[in-house]
Amino acid sequence: MTFKEKTPDPISIVVRAADPVSLQGAEVLLRRAEGTVVLPIDQAAHADVVLLLANEVVEETMSWMEEASIASQNSEMRIVLVADRISRSRLARAVRHGLVSVLPRSQTGFPEILQAVLTSRAGGAQMPGDLLRSLIEELRALLRDPTGSILPGGLEGREVEVLRLLAEGLDTTEIASKLNYSERTIKNIIFAVTRRLNLRNRTHAVAYAMRVGAL
Template sequence: MSTYNEKVPASVSAVVRAEDPVTRHGTEACLRATDRAILLPDSQSAHADVFLILAGEVTEEVMSWMEEAADKTSNPDMRIVLVADRISRPRLVRAVGYGLVSFLPRARTGFEEVLQSILRSQAGVAQMPGELVRSLIDELRTLQRDPSGATLPGGFEGREIDVLRLLADGLDNTEIAARLSYSERTIKNIISSVTRRLNLRNRTHAVAHALRSGAL
């Protein structure tokens, strides 16, 4: 630990997201009790140094939090610290792309370790269990062998096709969210992501592009 002492900042600003209010409020209370973390409200999340996420399994809802943080931040050094039970290999790769630097196993992590991970993330120090590092390397090797990864015709990804197929059937965001067991925010983020990435004008254009490319 002493190796990083001179690099670790005296304090960092952080925003907390959690699946339940008890976990979030408890974590925020702990952060307020230390002079090494500056807790920011959601309205100022774009300026945060660290986005701390606490979850069980990393679902698409949790991934949407990371994507939103990456999209909205005005801080080029924003980092994501994730405390969770588990994360799938494809989602781990996506999370790293959004700014994830540290993953802490929820069952074996106390608040002091969370605080140290938050501080070290701003010093350029990543923290991940060895099995996750190996999983990340394996996934990156797979992508190198097949750069298209899970991408389908037209440049779409699997979950995007699921959403576009239901859009083509005339369902709205609320109905799609219920059908796929996602939140409405996640559906909106998926549609926004695909239209932005593929330079499409709107959801109708996205459906048309998917039909023309053979993805639907």
């Protein structure tokens, strides 16, 4: 008796892009590719891969990654980023949210993007040498000084900024204006803190930060 080899499940993908033309183009090409299924943004929680297209990674791009990480119901969700510029600090944050591959946008065609997406589920990762060195340096800095990026209680610097302003009585709209973030980003930061540290709400988060000495 011969057994037919099982066909692997298609990879489900959600695409986000800084401009609508890039978004539509990527979705059309991915739908034509074998072994892929493009999901609408409202089904992002079930995606295997989130593909992000941007010229430069800004806070909005980071918010996309944070949202994908927070909302995902797939423990194996991976992020593939196609962008020409990302700072060292944002790269380290992005990896925490599931980033596995960074492809330079100006030097990458669709076949390379598709390959990165297809291999990411199996553990594949791609990163230009300069970004990989930056990531290693960030890790070394953390190992030399564990409090350099992570403050007491496992809080990050910008999380402490938000909690400090909450403690001063500001609401999310006021905090967003003061820190020059979107209100959605502020809400994402608060949600990420409460979920990661198993805190009940923002008041509990402020009390926690005070108790561990971060405020």
